[in-house]
Amino acid sequence: MLLSLIICTSPGIVAAQSLDAKIDSLILTLFNDKDGPGGVFMVAQNGKAIYQKAVGKANLESDVNLTPENVFQLGSMTKQFTAIAILMLEEQGKLNVKDPISKYITDYPAGNKITIHHLLTHTSGIKDFTSMKSLSTIAQKDMSPEMMVGFFKNEPADFAPGEKFEYNNSGYVLLGYIIELVSGETYKDFIQKYIFDKVGMSQSYYCSDKQVIPKRAYGYHKKAYGYVNKTMISFSVPFSSGSLMSTTGDMLKWQNALNQHQLLNAEETKKAFTRYKLNNGEEFTYGYGWHLREIKGIPDREHGGSIFGFKTMAIYIPGEDIYVIGMSNCDCNSPTKITGDIAALVLDELWKRKR
Template sequence: MAPHLGQNTGQDTGQTDISTSQSAIATYLDAHIATERFMGAVLVGRRGEILFSQGYGMANWKHSVPNTTHTKFRLASLTKQFTAAAILQLQAQDLLDVQAAIATYLPDYPNGDRITIHQLLNHTAGIPNYTAFPDYATQKRLSMSVAEVVAWFKDKPLEFEPGDQYRYSNSGYTLLTHILETVSGQPYAEYLRSHLFEPLGMTSSGYDTDWDILPHRASGYDLTDTGYGNAEFIDMSVPTGAGGLYSTVEDLYKWDQALDTEAVLGDRAKAQMFAPTVPVSEAGKVYYGYGWIVAEQLGRKHITHGGAIDGFRTIISRYPDEQVTVIVLSNVSSAAVAEIGAGLAAIAFGEPYQLPRVYQEVAIDPAIYAGYVGEYQLAPEKILAITAESDQLLVQLTGQGKLKIYPTSPTHFFLRIVDAQLTFEIDEQGQAQKVTLHQSGQDLPAPRMPQ
């Protein structure tokens, strides 16, 4: 589908007027709802005013409770910015120094004399990421204290010399949680409540627990080929200060606005938080600060972070020079929140954007599938395996599960669960010689491998 151009009617602001933006945003989000891959709540703010804020889909399918702007979503890794802010508050109180070795505060931690708090904050400490451990799928179902989560990874060897490279690690932010509790003398949840949430009037934010009765709590879902299903269970003690908070879009906008003042962080602390301390990729222009990614998007400075936890996808994007903020919280694991957020920002700026396309399945003769079954080389270590079961074609990428694909023509197929399509190139005998994967704006050819 061709890009849709936003109508720029602002006065030398590069931004659309309010009514045009609101209408375009509503149309854009309705299109994403139609794909079934998104539901949740969205807020777009501009210069201190809420331009658009609305809930979509269901917070709880079982009880027919809709999502609203008051719905509480698990934030996943958006939690990290709050953990970083709390650490910087403690530094401002002279209770710690981010350049100090963590052995200063946790004297028994292995290699603690080689690792600094700064390196934990920007993912350069080399501590293995516990959410990537082989036993994570079983361990995440257990109730654990912060000390027990730390014990899970503390004795594993470092992946590299601290400070040598960037590698995202939830373990580092769990260790920051442990340091925060040790230095402040308060549990993590209580510290954030009293030092961040209450001062900012964030009454719908806190640390999630499985035993608390939390009004307006969203349930997390996975999209399957037969509809929505409950996401896999995770005991919320496990994410700690790396991913354990919940909030609403409106509370997060209070947080966003506070970051432009000295309500909870002084100028020095904010300068440290948003400093581009380490490149995230070799491509450059994308850096990690303290709990935030500092980059460029749509030709503008872009301060952002995303999050993913069972049944939830989240993102907050700040464009500080234009004072525009986009917040997307979803309780569907397939939600492309980064794409949605970028589209919303483009609308706010009057830049080009693209509506998602909804594909319709057509009936074709399943006898042709025999010519498509096989393996296709997508990358040196990535194979697309095409199989046929019960008159249904399926695709499986190396390391992932099988997904059904649905025809829009004899050679073009789409996936329901993710925004991706496949096009087969066939010879005169109906044998596929190549398949092209269309995803994330890329066309990735995969030639058929010899049998």
């Protein structure tokens, strides 16, 4: 009986072990310094993790190893949460993505021509504050959302609204400010109450270097002479464009919540994952908070993040319900390519099993 059980189950076990070994090999091509900062990766299918890996250190000074439960800064993956928060407010009838931003920020230059949709899709033409030379003058200051908007709002536009797609952090700062104006709550509290708490993301936070955060992964830069602690910034500067932190497990809860319409109905959810068009009718590959691309000819939804000391990447393939996420606690190592390679590898394995 035991023998027949072994014979029946061993091919699947071998296949799983083979896939794990292949993923391990991909990760270790870049994340190969067990005594330095490293990365955490997860693969999930049908809403459940099927692979998890942590390599390197969560804290170099304390010599603590990374684990899949460590909390990382997300960087621009924050934009997913900001976009969904806007759609939640639209579903409640409190705003419309077609609204001009002048409806909420009355003194914004040319605000009657720039819509919330333009902000969501990076087609507003507003100057990206991260490209401004004067950014260093505020990087460590506590800035209110109004102050942040004031920092860039009088800069000349790069192009007319809807003319071009150009990735833009300023637009997502404006969206966070609009969330506060419309909801009457801080962005931090809104995300905590209506997303993190509702979904059960108990290890997700608005970034803080002061708060005691259990299982925090510390961020690093790499210099010619070795690793150094990340540059300190005020998280009120990236704000709703890049100031959230989470774990791979919580991010899977987030993905599952979107799939199960825990936060938005199907109609509103679809808006986040629709490819839109420029004024000239040309389609571009960005929805609301996600890049909409393809892996091996299969549509996916993806976004990365980069902030001092951290880089992140997540890919979701809706047709196969596959979610792959990678997080690094050194901005010297980007998980972007590896995450894509893992997703392609998992697709290949899935297709082999279906044959």
